[in-house]
Amino acid sequence: MQRSSSLIGTHARSDGMSPNPVSFLDHLRSEGYNSRSNKHSNSLAQAIVHDLVKYCPGMQQKAQAGELVYDLNFTLRVGTADWNVDLVLGPPELGATPPEPGEAICRKKPSTVQVAVEIKSVMTEHHKAVKNRKRDLEAHHEHVHNYGAEAIAAGVLIVNAAPIFQSSLRSKPTTHKDPRRLVEHCLAELRAVATRGGSTGQGLDARCAVVVVHDNIDAKKTRFLTGPPAPQVGDPLNYDAFVQAICAHYTKRFA
Numbered sequence: 001m002q003r004s005s006s007l008i009g010t011h012a013r014s015d016g017m018s019p020n021p022v023s024f025l026d027h028l029r030s031e032g033y034n035s036r037s038n039k040h041s042n043s044l045a046q047a048i049v050h051d052l053v054k055y056c057p058g059m060q061q062k063a064q065a066g067e068l069v070y071d072l073n074f075t076l077r078v079g080t081a082d083w084n085v086d087l088v089l090g091p092p093e094l095g096a097t098p099p100e101p102g103e104a105i106c107r108k109k110p111s112t113v114q115v116a117v118e119i120k121s122v123m124t125e126h127h128k129a130v131k132n133r134k135r136d137l138e139a140h141h142e143h144v145h146n147y148g149a150e151a152i153a154a155g156v157l158i159v160n161a162a163p164i165f166q167s168s169l170r171s172k173p174t175t176h177k178d179p180r181r182l183v184e185h186c187l188a189e190l191r192a193v194a195t196r197g198g199s200t201g202q203g204l205d206a207r208c209a210v211v212v213v214h215d216n217i218d219a220k221k222t223r224f225l226t227g228p229p230a231p232q233v234g235d236p237l238n239y240d241a242f243v244q245a246i247c248a249h250y251t252k253r254f255a
Contacts, residue, residue, distance in 0.1 A: 020210060020224045020239055021047030028212065032219045033123055034168045038086075041119040042072050044156065044210070045087035048117060048243070052089070053104045056247035058255030059089075063105035066096035071109050076116060076147055083143045087117040113151055114254050115246060116144045121158040123214070124165040124174045126182040130189045133157060137193045141204045145196070152249045154206040154242070155193065159186045161225045166216040173217065183211055184229045187237060205249050208242030 027043035034040075049070050053063045062068035074088040090110030099106045118140040120133040137155040144153035161183050166173040176182055187209050196203030211230035214222040224230070231237035236245075 020226065021051065023047045023050070024210070025212070025222060025224060028214055028222045029219050033121075033214060033216050035121075035123070036168065038073060040121065040158075041086045044119055044158070045072055045117065048087060048156070049089070049105060051243050052115075052246060055243055056250065058251040059247065060104070062091075062255065064098060066098040066106060067091055068114075069106045069108040069110050071107060074109065074113070074116075076113060076143065078143055078146045081143065083140065085113075085116045085140070085144075086119040087115075088113045089115040113144075113147065115152045115154065115250060116140070116147075117154040117156065117246075119156045119158070121160075122186050123158070123160040123216075124167055124176070126159075126176070126186055130157075130186045134189045134193055137190075137204065137207075141194065141196070142202055145202055150253050152205045152246060152253070153196075153203075154246055155190075155204050156207070156242070157186065157190050157209045159183050159209055159211045160214055161211050161230075162213045162215040164215050164217070168216075173215070180229055183225070187229065187231065190237060206242050206245035207237060208239045209237045210239060 021044060024044045024047050027040060031039060053060050059068055068089060069092045070087065070089045072087055074085050076083045076085050076088070088110060090113045092108050093111045118137060120136055122129040122133055140155060141153035144151050161179045162176065163179055164173045164175050190207060190209055193207065194203035196205055209231055211225040212222060213225050233240065235241065
């Protein structure tokens with residue numbers, strides 16, 4: 001998959017470092033973060049879809065032909081077990097129709113899930129939260145691969161690097177004494193999530209960490225942390241590598 005050194009659209013290289021989905025940043029700046037809402041994960045999911053279709057030729061071709069669609073908050077059923085997945089992509093029901101002019105891909109329920117992306121956040125109480133998020137991601141890839149051996153299970157972890165954070169569930173902000181070490185700990189936990197080496201077995205097929213500086217007080221100052229300890233270019237946890245990994249698996253298995 002070819003990516004230019006100067007990216008536009010949902011991406012920006014503000015300091016020459018790794019790209020991140022700017023539309024997600026715009027969402028945090030305009031609406032803040034509410035742990036009881038899925039708006040933040042929906043925003044990031046939309047950005048991921050945009051980038052997959054834009055930068056993955058195999059997915060772009062199928063999407064333009066109406067042979068690849070996406071949906072958000074999709075219930076993936078395996079036997080009697082249901083799992084709500086933040087983002088899924090796959091072929092539509094019989095009788096595919098191309099997207100409307102100006103649209104890159106249709107939003108419809110896929111008849112079969114080929115890509116399933118789980119989006120988790122660690123905004124405060126990092127040690128406690130990331131332990132739960134790690135468990136969620138392990139359960140996610142297991143459920144997806146029980147659904148279909150060829151299905152691509154992907155995970156995204158949003159990590160907050162702000163020194164303080166005002167939770168919607170608390171009256172006072174929480175202080176993060178050493179944000180850098182908290183981010184490093186969360187990334188280490190994400191790296192410890194099982195990964196799958198082939199098209200069989202368990203483990204995530206693709207994963208990434210998006211590091212933000214967001215205090216949920218003055219949302220307009222929200223920014224991406226693009227320097228260390230955020231994943232750099234060449235790191236498998238980098239967002240760019242994440243998009244490329246999904247594309248490579250999709251191209252090999254479905255395109």
